Amino acid sequence: MTLVDDRESRGERDGAGSRESDGRKGTGRGGPRAWAAHPLRAEFLRGIAPWTGAALLLVLGVLLACTSRRWQGGWGETAQELHTALVIAVPLAVAAGCWQGGRERRRGTEELWATAGRGPLVRLAASALPVAFWLAVGYLAAAAAAMVATWPYAQGDRPQLASLPAGAVAVGAAALAGHVAGRLVPARPFAPLPALAVYAGLAWAEYASTPWSYLSPSQQLGGTVVPVWWQPVAMAAWTGGLAAAAALVYAARRRYTALLPLAAALWAALLLVQNGPALWVHNTLADRQVCDTSVTPAVCVNARYAGMLPQVTGALSGLTGRLEGVRHLPARWADRPGGPRADEVELPMLTPMGWHQVRGRLVDPQQYAWEALAALQYGDCPDTQDPHRAAVDDAVEHYLAPSPFTDDFDARDARGSAADRAELKARLVARGHLKAMGEAQRRAWLSSYFATTRDCDAKGVPAL
Template sequence: MSRVLRIELRRSAALGTALILLVIGTISLYFAEGIEFASGWMQLAMSQRLYLALLWPLALAAGAWQSSREHRSKVGELFASTPRPRAHRMVPTLGAMAIAVVCGYLAMGIAGGLWIIGTARYFPVSVFVVTAVGALALIAAAWLGQAIGRLLPSLVTAPALGVAGLALLLLIPGATRPRGWLALVFSPIYEMNMPGAYATVPGRASLSQAIWLAALATTAVLLLASGGWRLRVAAVLPVVLGATLAIAIMPRDNRYVTDAVDQAAMALVCADDEPRVCVSRVHSGLLADVTSPARQGLTILAKLPGAPTQVHEDTTTYPDVYPVWHDDVALVRIVTGESVTAADVVSAAFQTPPQCDRPTASADSLAAAYWLIGTQPVASDSPDLAEAVARWEALRAAPAAEAQAQVVALRTAALTCTTDSNILSRSAR
């Protein structure tokens, strides 16, 4: 059997399928929407699942093309005349296609992992589960394609299946609306787009999807091995039972994966020595890069009475998950690929608590921060830069004691969530 399997791997569509999945998958990861998986391994696993929108139809089409090989070669009658059961003859081909799609999918993950291996230190076990479900989805697609290709042995079957598979994945969310949780059962790509730094996929969602995909793969094998209408009718039973069980397991919460947050990924990891600088576990690989500018910012802030003495990552995330607020902590957003500067830390001292509905005007926080730094605001990505520069100039022109009082007032208003107006605006007039 192993010899036949090796032959199938070399001479069937298996090798080509693996290469196509690897190339299309890797291009999608890096160029389709930018590198959305830079934060860590879970983000990579979820991004891979999102691009099953392309890979799943390709696997479906590849399975159909492989299955029509006998028809294209006109050897169907010859094989049918052999005493060996059809089910036995199908095992090596099924195994070869399964190995091909899994290897292509895993190689795609390795290609993505090369981008983040230097900074991504947090590797939850659920990454393996999410990846395994994606691989199972491709196995089910390849085997289903083989089954349909055998039933409809035509040159147009493979491309038609590819288009139909893409359309199916795109139509499932609309067909199940407003029950978004139902789309999560039947679509391996649903809610996998743009995962946040603390995203995760709950275990019950993965279990439900795995049951459905395993049932679909079983039905495909039975259809492929069937020799008559009775077995073909019986092949529907696994997919019906699998769908029923998967639906029963999946929680009835819409946005179940979108709203899921990995609390362990949000846990703080801190640098040695003082002053204390901490980042979330998912960004622990960036701690060394953040520590130096964070401590420079704290040194500048020391001029301010009651200034922050620690820097923590701002782990605020959707939906309504906030870090514990402390007046002596400056919360700084950290994004993989973007540098944290001392100015970011100083500006963070004038931000309001995450749940405050009266945020500090960006022009005020920039002006106050750069007044403490002693240079003109240069945050070119801020839409309020011109206004910030005007307020900074007004602070520079005012007596030192008066400017200090205004900056302290801004800080006090931020801490107490009372910034109902642009506090520094009067000094800019």
């Protein structure tokens, strides 16, 4: 009986030893059980860290949805909006990091952590990096959602992704710097204060025109520019280097190690400040025109919106059809940076989005055609206030591309003073004369009319 018991006891011990050996193999370095038991797993997957990323995604999602009319449909506008969103994302990251940084002292577990085998820098990284990681993921997720929302409505440009990694680094760096601030001042009411200070600095940089503005991660000159290849690298070195230097000064045993990231940050800042506007170059696609030469004048749109050419041509089809055979017209309507060239008139602007176009569609084709005709009629000529010219211009406008508000203006003048009613009568007479002309006579008259508009000659306008 004793022998059996001894064997059973040895078998149990052998089984236990085998299980312990298997456990050690499963939890070895790099094994799946090692990560399951690692302290960072709880920090990454539980607690405040994942929720900060979700909160940032929600905030940016709401903001982007509320402003979608001005960016959805243009890759440059989408990139600009995501860049501007850093004005909100970075202060929120600072506040979240600051809150996390004061956690241990508020809980009263700071002395317990000090007895751990790890050094202060490792303990700071274990607490700060999960928050920084999830906030960066939240920003990138919002950026990805914005890109997906733009994709169906893009009209000719290409995605601009160069600044997104630098933006994610700026958000993560803000969380790390906020964590250090929270360690220094762990009081709950303190967390919003550095966030407000950062927000004020970023907002100032958006409107200030100083070289220091180019140190802001949210600074951009517009949707028609793209960064030079090294600008995102320098911006990431500037923001990430500052945050890393702050963490090393606070927690590293050898604080002089902070000099390396600090030197990288200062070098990057010097590059950003010295180069200023040269950090951004015009999108080469914005200098190209895509034209429909089957009509006169030809219709040209910026290549960034090449997909909108059929819509624009269709909106102007009534106008170009009535101008067929008319002489002394410019060669084309053009939509190029810096204004039209010789023998061109400016096409009504397709940007900023939300005015003439929303999500790749013209909002009001009739209004668009009327504004295109106004460029033909007046160009850069000053308003002469000549009553004869006003009546003739109104007749041409009413025949070629009437304003959507013409009937409202006529009704208002009919109820107005005697002078208003006299002007209305003169306009109606001029409209009737132009409409009553034969096709050949009207083309000849319109040719004479447009010959005077190019020279801003009010006295030479033919009578009606």
